[in-house]
Amino acid sequence: MYSEKVMEHFSNPRNVGELEDANAVGQVGNPKCGDIMKIYMKIEDDVIQDIKFKTFGCGAAIATSSMATELVKGKTIEEALKLTNSAVAEALDGLPPAKLHCSVLAEEGIKSALADYYRRQGIDPEPIIGCP
Ligand code: FES
Ligand code: FES
DSSP states (O other): OOOHHHHHHHHSOSSBSOOTTOSEEEEEEOTTTOOEEEEEEEEETTEEEEEEEEEESOHHHHHHHHHHHHHHTTOBHHHHHTOOHHHHHHHTTOOOGGGHHHHHHHHHHHHHHHHHHHHHTTOOSHHHHOOO
16 A cells, blocks of 8 residues: 555654754644644755654644655755645555545645745735645
């Protein structure tokens, strides 16, 4: 049912935890299943220097959080905003259809943290990100 990559990221998730000096924090919940994902970022010069996550959710949500944080780490805000849920699922060699919403949670978590970053700079994130 799950790809080896999903199992590997679930068993050995990257970037787990919190960042004390985060300057961007996002939290999203999945109304479908009640799972919660929290994303912490340290952004400097428009680059995501560090990122950590805490996910209270299913195995696929943990694997997608892990993969999404890996995909945006070291990237610019602009690049990170282009991360789609399907890119996260593809990087994991696919997800079962019933678990695709878990990758949506990961995309929204990244966007929610970036929206928080903009708000802290006094910038309205809505025109840039949409509605995270
Ligand atoms: Fe809800 Fe995975 S089952 S995020
Ligand atoms: Fe919030 Fe669309 S994701 S209203």
